[in-house]
Amino acid sequence: MSRTRTAGLPGWLYAPAALGAAFVLLPLVAIVAKVDWANFLDLITSESSRAALALSLRTSAASTALCVLIGVPMALVLARTTFPGQRILRSLVLLPLVLPPVVGGLALLYTFGRRGLLGHTLEVLDIRIAFSTIAVVLAQTFVSLPFLVVSLEGSLRTAGDRYETVAASLGARPTTVLRRITLPLVLPGLLAGAVLSFARAMGEFGATITFAGSLQGVTRTLPLEIYLQRESDPDAAVALALVLVVVAVLVIAWLRPERAAR
Amino acid sequence: MSRTRTAGLPGWLYAPAALGAAFVLLPLVAIVAKVDWANFLDLITSESSRAALALSLRTSAASTALCVLIGVPMALVLARTTFPGQRILRSLVLLPLVLPPVVGGLALLYTFGRRGLLGHTLEVLDIRIAFSTIAVVLAQTFVSLPFLVVSLEGSLRTAGDRYETVAASLGARPTTVLRRITLPLVLPGLLAGAVLSFARAMGEFGATITFAGSLQGVTRTLPLEIYLQRESDPDAAVALALVLVVVAVLVIAWLRPERAAR
Amino acid sequence: MSLEFTATVADRGLEVAFEVATGETLALLGPNGAGKSTVLSVIAGLLRPDTGRVVLDDRTLVATDERVDLAPHLREVALLAQEPLLFPHLSVRENVAFGPRSRGRSRTEARAAADAWLDRVGAAELGDRKPGEVSGGQAQRIAVARALAAEPHLLLLDEPMAALDVAVTPALRQTLRQVLADRTTVLVTHDVLDALLLADRVLVIDEGRVVEEGRSGEVLAQPRSAFAARLAGLNLLHGTWRGDHAVLPDGSQVHGIVAGPEPAVGDLVVATFRPHAVAVYLERPVGSPRNVFATTIDDLEPLGDLIRVRAGQLSADVTAHSVAALDLVLGTAAQLTVKATEVAIYRL
Amino acid sequence: MSLEFTATVADRGLEVAFEVATGETLALLGPNGAGKSTVLSVIAGLLRPDTGRVVLDDRTLVATDERVDLAPHLREVALLAQEPLLFPHLSVRENVAFGPRSRGRSRTEARAAADAWLDRVGAAELGDRKPGEVSGGQAQRIAVARALAAEPHLLLLDEPMAALDVAVTPALRQTLRQVLADRTTVLVTHDVLDALLLADRVLVIDEGRVVEEGRSGEVLAQPRSAFAARLAGLNLLHGTWRGDHAVLPDGSQVHGIVAGPEPAVGDLVVATFRPHAVAVYLERPVGSPRNVFATTIDDLEPLGDLIRVRAGQLSADVTAHSVAALDLVLGTAAQLTVKATEVAIYRL
Amino acid sequence: GSDDSGSTKEKTLTVFAAASLTGTFTELGKKFEADHPGVKVTFNFAGSSDLVSQITEGAPADVFASADTKNMDKLAAADLDGQEPENFASNTLEIVTPPGNPEKIATFADLARKGVDLVICAPEVPCGSAARTVASSAGVTLKPVSEEQSVKDVLAKVAAGEAEAGLVYVTDVKAAGDTVDGIVFPESSSAVNLYPITTVKDSKNADLAAAFVQLVLGSVGQGVLSAAGFARP
């Protein structure tokens, strides 16, 4: 087959790339080596493990969806408009990344908690967030939102706006431009951001335990389960961590088909 | 001044964007409201706080540099070559994101610890990694590497390789193409990735406490200090978290000048 | 007055004002970097001028003093930019259907319109390809189809005939002639034939200033600016078609080659030929040139190393040596001849 | 034999073979989508052919049967693609200096070379701008400068004169003539004048196949393919310059307008003019046309609605009506005239 | 006067202690440094199970103080204890409520009342197993809305008013100051949590380590600990 070819990468580049891959993969191998394979199946199919896994998948999917819904508009506003204070806002949006998750959880508690900033409002509306699955989703969204915003904003800037102006001059309303031109063009960046968000939500621990608590089937996600198991049964914890890894890899590989370069 | 203009964003987009901004900023306000301003200065200028902040800045800078050094080659290999197993590798590289940081720390311990995979090798070479500042840097690198790789890979795909082929046809070696064309073109994406990595490293807690321990001045970074302060003095913890946030915002704003769209 | 344009763009050194009547086609000519594309960007709303005012029909598109600045998509102006910029993720057909879809046509209608336009630019068989899989000239044709399919109030075309091969150029020029006939258009071109055939009026810009303006034939026949002089070189005669030749108002006949659709007997036509092709004789010669105009020399004007001989409506470019040999002076009676093969006849 | 090319690219329907001698310039002609740019991509190494073999001097660039496939940067081949694709983050000067820098020249040398090339394409004052700040035509000139500055063993130019204004085209054509004179080049163009003036040989491709090949003048004077016939239409006479006219081997004189650098007395020159511009007389006329060739008609050939009259080396295109009126048949003695202003004379 | 290390060379004593000992041990460390010039005490505060796995992976610890006996047993099982572990403090559970005690909780049985949002520790962690023990011995069935991973998490929920009651250690209530109210209850005595301490086997400062353990077990140490609310073992 005829094939267009790229400029090619310098050969020396493969050395640090391999080093990097090893750095990420070796610890994984180390974990696999620690797994007590004899009892593996029992460990991971216990009721509490299955409940935690199911909860994690549901909440991570929900929080990823939420991230896309509010993160895409944020990235667009940051990348395609200019307004005073934009630079500060852009940095502030990154905060949940910097905040140790436990502090992030506290901050959420101070905001949505009964005596928090919005506590009174929520009480009037008879909405109870604490100790509910919604709290888990909120905590996960809070910590994973910056991932989507930052990586999508980078893609939007790299892609530029030439096609958008062409589309507008053909009479497309901004909404049409967004739907038919902008989003399809930055799809790789959007997918990357969504994958990052999903992965971060799957691994989220600190903010969840602080803000949502830990009750089996309601708020105890897989990381919380792993953490608990670690106290009583480190082997089970390792086995569960492996499950988390495998599930995440599968979801990510499915979510992220190798997209042919345009 | 004359100004090129973009297609413009649909008006309704500002609603979810504002909602998102509020969602991120409100918890911050809530935390600020909780700070005991009377004792704020004392709290944050204590010797242990200053040591922790200095350590955090040093290690985060080092791990960001390490991420760039090994993450850029990885992103390039993933974006610009095809090889069997690439899809799986791409998902595996995301693992540290999914792994709850504490499990990540355990994995690192199982790899670089005395009884770990490389323990013997390192012992022979008389290299002690665990519980040193190096361990902090490794833990931070492990958790923040995927950020750089994923957001840079997205940018590389969005940018495409047309300019690279032009450069090659003008006689530029792959290294030259990389240095003078590819990297400058994806600079926004690279910066975004580096900022994400830095922020993630600044906030890193679980892997650090597990793999590196919490020794003042050596491995006790700001998030660890916050965790400890929380044991004895929750006010101090909140004040410190605020310091972390402010420092991170400053570093990020400085690292990430508003780049004029090309 | 349909389009009213006044704008300055300081950092590109542009300061231009002009008007285009409804249904009229204006050709923008000028050297590279003169500011032609900049003018189109301002009209399309992709560039906000420092000062200026653009009014289309009754709608103010931009008015810096009134702080009016309509969004591009509300202007009903379609721009064919200098680069094709086809949307890489849409098929060729979807690219062309994009304009109709955006203006509210149904999916089926838009696809039908797209196919029709693709056919007219000779790219019918490319509909299912992605823009990355077509050649440079094919991309240009598709971009033309996309701009035309948008059916805007005002059409802005930046070098629509660039990159096209000699086989397709005449056909596309005919298509554009038909399409532009009753449409308000601003056309940027480097080709004098396009300016002449497609445009009613021309505007010559140089270094951001209008240096010449007028009806196409007039500006090109009697250029005053250096750039227009370069472009110029065509004689233009209006007449009536008689089946195999045109008759001028003074009764003389013009034979030539019909370009484009065959005119019907009685149609108004224009005959064009280059002054270079006009020969000057003192007596009527016998030979293949079938167009002979008996005239008197009005003017002799140096034009570089040539002499432009003006006689009535006609110009002939001859070498200084010929002028000397034939002893041409003002008032000399002369026979101007031009071969029929040199004369292109177009239906108006 | 300097460049040896054989390749098939199935999904673009290409199957082409040709050779280019060292120092020779080959013009690739053909309709849009014929495969011209594809050929250049294969040579430059941007597209790997399904089967094929490209050898430059002694180096095999690709050979699918031997599994040789040299990386683009090792081929010493510079490609001016159909789109300018200037590096957006580098200044115009740095863009042009990129080739020399990549081939190991020092920073100062490379900048000097860049400035020299920018000057030659008439873009000297743009050096400090970013590519986003220049006009379409300016970008095209800069891209030409960038390709030329790379000083490769083989130069591939895809429509180098696209988007240029009429004022700069002749000058750039002259520049290219000088540059390409002793350089191995493959040039894609839609302009017959470029093919004629810049290329030694032409290759006409249509639908991925070579349909015609030969020395430029010959192919264009006696086209056999439909596409070449469209392109054609030029008489070519070789002669020696005598200060104000050329003398042909048979002693007859040719007057015309010198295009490009003035030839010195005794230089070899070529005079070109279009068959359209040639008039046929039965007796020698007195008038401004100063070139009169006494010949005998060899051939009469229908060419669309015209008749091509061949007489010796010359062709004249006249209408069927003229042929009838003058009663031209094979063997008729005729005077073929062409105005000096219609003849372009180039130094060889 | 245990000044056998009066050398000129600065020595560092590394103490691995449960995070709940942060305040008290930091204070004791300062006292130790004052008593032993040229010695610097550094602490590694973390969860007890973290500390054990770090020590087994070769962390440079001289002293280990655990918040429960289970983790101390793990260290002993790895044969890394330098001397026989000794209990130096104990802790019992106490009810916490938001300031003002909105649900008017008075007894342990009130925790099972309908409408009281209760948070306790998960059974896997020491405070949770203690809560379970107390509940079963008191014959009360607790229905918590959340089983937290640590006492701090319980405290945070109660302090924020999110939960109306929680079960934490006496020392935690004391440290939390007036952000919560504490209610002592008699049933707590059925689950006493013990804090053991030992030196670590491979310690390079075995003498200093033993001295530190003595400081903790001695009157000075006990004074500091009881000021923070710890009971004697």
Ligand SMILES: Nc1ncnc2c1ncn2[C@@H]1O[C@H](COP(=O)(O)OP(=O)(O)OP(=O)(O)O)[C@@H](O)[C@H]1O
């Ligand atoms: N990336 C591609 N994938 C598949 N087909 C392609 C691709 N690029 C071009 N083609 C097709 O291959 C054929 C040859 O294209 P090529 O670009 O070589 O034409 P060209 O002779 O350069 O035409 P032009 O004069 O328009 O530039 C065309 O039919 C075109 O549609």
Ligand SMILES: Nc1ncnc2c1ncn2[C@@H]1O[C@H](COP(=O)(O)OP(=O)(O)OP(=O)(O)O)[C@@H](O)[C@H]1O
């Ligand atoms: N983005 C820009 N910023 C600043 N100057 C620009 C920009 N784009 C173009 N220019 C300059 O403005 C002037 C007008 O450019 P414009 O593109 O309008 O020229 P043009 O008449 O379309 O030329 P061409 O025939 O080459 O397309 C030129 O001198 C050009 O260098």
Ligand SMILES: [Mg+2]
């Ligand atoms: Mg332009």
Ligand SMILES: [Mg+2]
């Ligand atoms: Mg091409």
